[in-house]
Amino acid sequence: xxxxxxxxxxxxxxVLLLVVVVAVGGxxxxxxxxxxxxxxxxxxxxxxxxEASIFRDANGIAQIVADDPHDLFMAQGYLHASERFWQMExxxxxxxxxxxxxxxxxxxxxxxxIRTLGLTQAAERDLENMSPTGLSALQAYADGVNAxxxxxxxNLGLPFVMVGLKAGLGGGLGGYDPKPxxxxxxxxxxxxxALVLGGNLDSEVFRQAADARLGDRALTDQLFPAYPxxxxxxxxxxxxxxxxxxxxxxxxxxxxxxxxxATGGSAAVDxxxxxxxxxxxxxxxxxxxxxGLDRAGAFGPDRGIGSNDWVVGPTKSASGHALLANDPxxxxxxxxxxxxxxxxxxxxxxxxxxxxxxxxxPSVPAVILGHNExxxxxxTNVGPDVQDLFEEKVDPNDPTHYLFKGQSVPxxxxxxxxxxxxxxxxxxxxxxxxxxxxxxxxxDRLKAIGGVYALRWAATTEPDHILEAFLDLxxxxxxxxxxxxxxxxxxxxQNFVYADVxxxxxxxxxxxxxxxxxxxxxxxxxVPGWTGTHEWTGYVKxxxxxxxxxxxxxIIATANAAAVDAKFPYxxxxxxxxxxxxxxxxxxxxxxxxxxxxxxxxxxxIQMDTFVARAPLVIDRIADIIPTTDDGRTLLARVxxxxxxxxxxSLGCAAYMTLESHVLRGLFDPRLGLDxxxxxxxxxxxxxxxxxxxxxxxxxxxxxxxxxxAESESSVVTAAVDGAGADLRATLxxxxxxxxxxEHTITFEEGTLGGSGLPVITWYxxxxxxxxxGAAGAIDNTYYHFSAAYPDPADPTYEPGGLRQAFxxxxxxxxRLDIDMGDLDSGRIVITTGQSGNPFDRHYGDxxxxxxxxxxxxxxxxPGAAQKATVSTLNLTxxx
Numbered sequence: 001x002x003x004x005x006x007x008x009x010x011x012x013x014x015v016l017l018l019v020v021v022v023a024v025g026g027x028x029x030x031x032x033x034x035x036x037x038x039x040x041x042x043x044x045x046x047x048x049x050x051e052a053s054i055f056r057d058a059n060g061i062a063q064i065v066a067d068d069p070h071d072l073f074m075a076q077g078y079l080h081a082s083e084r085f086w087q088m089e090x091x092x093x094x095x096x097x098x099x100x101x102x103x104x105x106x107x108x109x110x111x112x113x114i115r116t117l118g119l120t121q122a123a124e125r126d127l128e129n130m131s132p133t134g135l136s137a138l139q140a141y142a143d144g145v146n147a148x149x150x151x152x153x154x155n156l157g158l159p160f161v162m163v164g165l166k167a168g169l170g171g172g173l174g175g176y177d178p179k180p181x182x183x184x185x186x187x188x189x190x191x192x193x194a195l196v197l198g199g200n201l202d203s204e205v206f207r208q209a210a211d212a213r214l215g216d217r218a219l220t221d222q223l224f225p226a227y228p229x230x231x232x233x234x235x236x237x238x239x240x241x242x243x244x245x246x247x248x249x250x251x252x253x254x255x256x257x258x259x260x261x262a263t264g265g266s267a268a269v270d271x272x273x274x275x276x277x278x279x280x281x282x283x284x285x286x287x288x289x290x291x292g293l294d295r296a297g298a299f300g301p302d303r304g305i306g307s308n309d310w311v312v313g314p315t316k317s318a319s320g321h322a323l324l325a326n327d328p329x330x331x332x333x334x335x336x337x338x339x340x341x342x343x344x345x346x347x348x349x350x351x352x353x354x355x356x357x358x359x360x361x362p363s364v365p366a367v368i369l370g371h372n373e374x375x376x377x378x379x380t381n382v383g384p385d386v387q388d389l390f391e392e393k394v395d396p397n398d399p400t401h402y403l404f405k406g407q408s409v410p411x412x413x414x415x416x417x418x419x420x421x422x423x424x425x426x427x428x429x430x431x432x433x434x435x436x437x438x439x440x441x442x443x444d445r446l447k448a449i450g451g452v453y454a455l456r457w458a459a460t461t462e463p464d465h466i467l468e469a470f471l472d473l474x475x476x477x478x479x480x481x482x483x484x485x486x487x488x489x490x491x492x493x494q495n496f497v498y499a500d501v502x503x504x505x506x507x508x509x510x511x512x513x514x515x516x517x518x519x520x521x522x523x524x525x526x527v528p529g530w531t532g533t534h535e536w537t538g539y540v541k542x543x544x545x546x547x548x549x550x551x552x553x554x555i556i557a558t559a560n561a562a563a564v565d566a567k568f569p570y571x572x573x574x575x576x577x578x579x580x581x582x583x584x585x586x587x588x589x590x591x592x593x594x595x596x597x598x599x600x601x602x603x604x605x606i607q608m609d610t611f612v613a614r615a616p617l618v619i620d621r622i623a624d625i626i627p628t629t630d631d632g633r634t635l636l637a638r639v640x641x642x643x644x645x646x647x648x649x650s651l652g653c654a655a656y657m658t659l660e661s662h663v664l665r666g667l668f669d670p671r672l673g674l675d676x677x678x679x680x681x682x683x684x685x686x687x688x689x690x691x692x693x694x695x696x697x698x699x700x701x702x703x704x705x706x707x708x709x710a711e712s713e714s715s716v717v718t719a720a721v722d723g724a725g726a727d728l729r730a731t732l733x734x735x736x737x738x739x740x741x742x743e744h745t746i747t748f749e750e751g752t753l754g755g756s757g758l759p760v761i762t763w764y765x766x767x768x769x770x771x772x773x774g775a776a777g778a779i780d781n782t783y784y785h786f787s788a789a790y791p792d793p794a795d796p797t798y799e800p801g802g803l804r805q806a807f808x809x810x811x812x813x814x815x816r817l818d819i820d821m822g823d824l825d826s827g828r829i830v831i832t833t834g835q836s837g838n839p840f841d842r843h844y845g846d847x848x849x850x851x852x853x854x855x856x857x858x859x860x861x862x863p864g865a866a867q868k869a870t871v872s873t874l875n876l877t878x879x880x
Contacts, residue, residue, distance in 0.1 A: 028158065028764065031173065032840045035157030037082035039872040045078065045147045046879035054079055054876070057869035059857045060835030060843035063342040068352050069133075070140045072343050073365040075876055077144025077181070080339060084362035084837040085148070086159040087292075087335060089178055090752055091363050094291045095119050095188035097418070102163045103752070104421040110287045113280070113442045115416045116430050119195070122460040123187035129463040137471055138183040141365040145181035153177065157838060158764070159753055167421035189363035190466050194459040196293045196305060196330070198492035199387030200523055200575055201455065203301045205281040207525050209676050212274035219671075222701070223680065224301065224524075224575070225688040227562050231579030232586065234495065234507065234546065234558050237567040241551035244509075245544035246568045276445030278675065282794055283442065292333025292751035294811065301685045305329060305811060306560040306577055307380035308607065308779060310585055311497045311505040313554035318597030321822030322499035325603040326369060326378025327813040329781050334748040334766055335837040335844065338815050340829060342861065343367060343474065353475040357861050359815055359831065366470040369817070371827065371861070374477040374501055376819055379494040380558045384513045385522070385573040386458040386491060388536075390435040390529030394452055402433055402452070405532035409434070435529050436461065453526055456536065458512040464490030469510075479506055479549060486510040487542045495558040501821050507548040507556045509563055513540045513572055522571060540570045554593070557585045559779075578688055580613035581779050600826060603818045608854035609779040610646040614687050615656055618663075621694035625717050631725030632718075634735050635659060646775040648741030655738065657775060658728055661786060661806060662720035664690055670704035678790035687777065731803045741771030746782070746809035748833050748848065767833065767845045770852055772809055780854075782812040816856060825865040828856035 039056055052066035052075040062079055066072040080088065093099045097115035099107035127135065153174075160175030169176035203224075210220040237246035288294035294305060307328040314320050330337055342357035343366075358370015369378055395401035401408040411431040418426045431438040433454045440446040440453040465488035472485030482498050486508050493511025498504070514536040521527055527534040546564050548556055560577035588606045592598045619639060627633045635655045642652025664681045667690060672680060680686055693699050697713040704711050728738045747768030749755060754765035774780030789806040792798035801808075819827040830850045836843040850856060860866040 029840075031158045031161055032838065034155045035152075035838050036841055037836070037838070039874055042875045042877055043151075044877050044879040045074065045144070047143050047147070048074060048876055048878040050878065052876045054874040055866060055870040056872045056874075057858075057860060057866075058871050059340075059847070061340045061342075061829075061857075061859065061869075062835070063344060063357070063860065063866045063870075065344045065346055066352075067346050069137060069345075069354065072345065072352075072354055073137045073140035074144035074147070076341065076343065076360070076365055077141035077146075078148050078876065079144075079341060080360075080362040081145040081148035081181075083339060083835055084335060085145075085178075086157060087837045088145070088181075088363050089160075090291055091189050091192060092181075092185040094287055095123075095192040096185075097416075099290065100418055100420045102167050102169075102421060104167070105423055107290065108418060108420055108426060109283045109442065110290065111418055112416075112428060113283050113439070114287060115418075115428075116437050116439055116442050117195075117455070117457075118414075118430070118437055118460055119188050119191040120184060121414075122464075123184050123191055126187050126190070126464050126467075127183055130465065131468060134465070134468040134471060135183065137365045138186050138467065141186060142181045142183055149178060149180065162753060169421075186364045187467065189361065190464070191459060192291070192293070193361070194464075194466075194491040196288055196492070197381050197494075198459055199457060200383075200385050200573070201284070201387045201389065201457075202281060203575060204387075204389050204523070204525055205277045206301055206676070206679060208277050209274040210672065210680075211525075212271050213673055213676055214671060219700075222692075223668075223689050224685050225692050227574070227576055228578050228688070232561050232582045233565045234561060234563045234582075235509075235548055237565050239548070239551065241548050243543075243547040243549065245540075245570060246546060246564055272449050273446065273451055276440070276443045276449065276451065278679075278793065279445050280439065280443040281679070288331070290751050292331050292749075293337065294331040301575060301680065301683050305381060306581075306781060308557075308559045308581060308585060308781070308813075309378035309380050309495065309497045310555065310557035310589065310603075311378075311499045311507075312589060312593070312598045312603075313505045313550065314503040316554035316589070316593035316598055317820070318599045319820050319822045320503075321501075321820055322503050322505050323598060323600060323603060323818070323820050324371070324376045324378055324497065324499040325607060325816075325818045326380075326497070327607050327816040328369070328379060329783065329812055330814040331811050332746060332748060332809060332814065332832050334750045334754060334833055336814065336831040336833045337361065338831045339835060340831060340859070341367070342866070344863075344866075348373075356474040357827075357859060358817070359829075362837075364467060364470075366467070367474050368470055371819060371821075371824065372474060372476070373824065375482055376499045376821060377473060377482065378497050378817065381560055382493040382495055382509055382511065382563055383560055383573055383575055383577075384493045384511060384563075385571070385575075386493070386511070386513060388435075388456045388514075388516075388521070388523055388534075389526035390433070390454045390456060390534070391526045392433050392435070392438070392452040392454055393530040394450075403530045404434060405530070411438070433529065454529060456514075458514060458539070459491035462490065462512055462539075464512070466490050478502075479504055482506070483508055483547075495563065497556055497558065499819075499821050501824075503821075504550055505554075505556055506550070507546075507558065509545045509547065510542065511545070513545070513570070514538070515540060515570060519571070522574060540572070544570065555586060555589050557582050557589065559585060575685075577684055578614070580777055581781065584609065584611060584613050584779055600818045600820045600828065604816070604828065604854065604856060606779060607813070607816050607818070608773070610653075610774050611644045612646055612653070612656070612775050612778050613644070614691065614777055615642070615644050615660075617691050618660065618694065619656070621691070622717050625714065625721055627718065627721045627725070629722045629725055631729050631735070632722035633725075635725040635728065636721050638738075646740055646744075646778055646780075647773050648739065648744075648771045650740045651735075651738055653740040653775065654728065654732075654743050655724070657740070657807065658724040658743070658803060659720060660687075660690075662724040662727070663717055664786075666716040666720050666723075667693065667701055670706060671701065674790050675793045678787040682776070682784070682786040684777070727803055740775075741773070743803055744772060744775070744782070744784070744807045744809065745769035745804065746772045746812075748845065764839050767848060769808075770848065772852055773854075774812065780813065782809045784809050813851075816851075817859070818856070819859075824861045825858075827859035827861065829859040830856040
């Protein structure tokens with residue numbers, strides 16, 4: 001029995017704890033509430049020309065109405081800041097290389113890498129070459145952001161309070177004082193997006209590491225199989241409706257779609273150099289993980305950055321009008337990378353030509369993807385090779401110079417100083433050659449051994465008018481206007497599909513894609529920079545880039561497959577998706593067309609298709625495997641009877657995916673080593689290599705050189721079957737519980753504070769885990785990366801996760817849109833989380849159930865539909 005004194009003490013402790021909980025809860029509520037956006041009433045904004053209004057519907061979708069472009073973009077800047085300013089602050093600091101001012105030494109290497117790339121300098125050059133119209137839009141947007149900042153000085157949300165206190169930036173409970181938003185901040189965000197989607201540096205780094213480990217380039221090249229014969233080509237040479245250099249079908253073959261070829265690269269690197277490149281590659285990827293733009297957590301040939309889009313012509317649609325669908329696959333962060341809004345001139349005319357709705361990026365003006373009164377557009381990543389590493393030779397007589405074509409040339413040097421929270425300032429000198437910045441200087445290991453490698457990247461080499469391209473898309477009225485807008489587009493190259501109210505459909509690939517002097521250079525490894533024989537001689541002309549317009553099939557679909565075939569006269573790239581998704585999309589659209597025509601609802605269902613088309617190719621090749629354990633037999637029986645769909649309740653999908661992961665690891669871990677395999681296993685390339693090697697039972701890949709036994713294909717796969725069964729048993733328990741949804745989940749995580757691991761903070765910022773359907777390689781491409789199940793070379797304290805961590809979804813459909821151009825109010829849309837970036841706001845995560853279930857909400861467009869849907873109105877008035 002407790003004595004009276006002890007009972008009294010316990011009661012006191014409980015009371016004190018309750019007081020603390022109430023106080024903390026009250027503080028959180030107060031700080032959160034003041035950061036919530038005002039959605040109704042009136043606000044005065046200095047600099048606004050006329051009254052503008054922001055109408056919100058029940059889902060938080062915002063429609064902005066104003067009298068001129070200046071007021072539209074100023075109101076959009078205010079809207080974005082009110083909903084997402086912490087996200088915008090992280091984006092701009094990531095792009096500018098100033099994260100360490102907030103987060104200390106943990107992000108210093110990220111900042112050094114980004115500043116070495118020179119995203120800000122490239123953004124400034126873009127602004128110098130921008131038209132007055134574009135500059136005006138960016139400035140008006142910045143003015144709107146800053147109007148919100150001025151109104152919320154000392155009343156910012158919890159992230160600004162927490163980071164301000166931790167980093168010593170002041171502000172107290174009011175939050176630290178962010179710098180005003182600038183046009184450079186918006187232009188730099190465009191460069192950050194190009195970094196997410198725009199090149200193959202990861203693959204070049206990975207190949208070097210694999211070369212060093214395997215000692216044989218031919219073995220490395222087997223990790224990157226050729227594009228599968230018979231897989232779809234987006235714009236086949238000579239196809240009806242095709243445009244560009246491959247339209248005639250008479251071009252001379254000058255490149256390959258994929259596979260192992262000689263590249264003219266520099267000599268193979270040693271293990272120390274390879275380790276340095278691995279270090280640099282992981283720093284580069286960590287920048288994107290911090291922002292949430294790519295949550296894969298590893299670098300390598302495939303990070304799950306893809307997309308689906310398609311358009312259907314009137315002859316194949318049930319309504320007799322053109323249809324469009326799009327779901328871009330990006331990092332699935334909290335909040336969503338997208339925010340939904342419309343931009344509407346009160347009276348659209350030549351002075352104010354905007355009447356458009358869709359999704360935009362918090363950080364830049366315009367609608368990025370969506371539709372206006374005449375056309376609609378969507379995008380998927382092309383994946384062109386627009387990055388090359390050049391190995392440079394330092395002049396042995398003068399280390400401040402490098403050699404080029406027999407001449408000694410001085411390095412350009414830029415001095416950078418980093419403010420670091422909780423530590424002294426750090427200064428570095430960024431060296432550049434004629435090929436670009438020396439990115440190897442950001443790796444301590446590479447610097448120690450004297451390696452000098454410069455990166456040439458189209459996005460930072462040439463001025464880019466990408467932001468103007470989107471402004472022009474917003475007001476384009478037909479195919480010619482659409483193409484004229486994309487002629488300004490630089491990076492990252494995308495497959496833009498098109499549909500219009502007149503019934504036309506099309507596809508255009510834009511972007512700065514280099515032409516290499518040496519046609520043997522296929523961008524897979526560094527090339528010598530000192531010879532002058534591997535230079536870029538220009539870029540593929542816009543009119544030569546592939547396009548399609550009203551093909552007889554009545555269907556255009558893209559899903560990161562090969563954009564062109566081997567007859568195309570320019571090398572665009574060769575690291576394509578193997579084509580399973582686009583083949584499946586085309587198959588389902590064709591079937592729907594034959595059954596009365598494709599409908600908007602049918603397109604929505606196709607976006608949620610969970611069939612994994614590669615699985616039958618694997619299952620057929622392991623037909624003779626005989627497991628040795630009961631769990632292995634249960635697992636293999638489920639795999640063999642499985643219909644290929646990955647719904648949350650699927651037993652067969654969980655069995656197959658677990659088995660596939662074990663086969664991949666058994667096949668590639670022994671020879672690559674865990675430090676390299678972690679960045680390869682689970683990629684599309686690893687699937688294709690596995691399928692090829694299952695037909696090569698005598699391949700040395702099946703044998704582990706570290707063991708005395710001679711492993712075979714049969715022994716490795718049998719061990720994988722038994723191991724997968726044991727893994728599922730240990731993780732999920734009884735076989736009746738081995739469902740895909742228990743293994744395959746998603747947590748929407750805020751990329752900075754949400755990753756702290758502190759329960760209260762993660763509860764505040766994050767949402768999940770939730771069981772989720774789909775799988776890597778399905779149309780519903782919910783992607784994961786197995787690096788979570790490997791040791792982390794950069795963090796010796798990290799303990800590898802199990803099945804749940806390996807299949808935790810990182811990337812996937814960031815939004816879904818479907819529209820029938822015969823009824824512009826028929827559009828349906830969903831983003832991953834919700835409109836708001838403010839925890840406790842009802843729109844912070846209200847779209848998660850719809851996104852998980854494959855349902856969508858209306859996307860009002862016409863004035864009547866928007867007015868009918870409006871639940872709150874905020875009027876912005878000019879300040880007196």
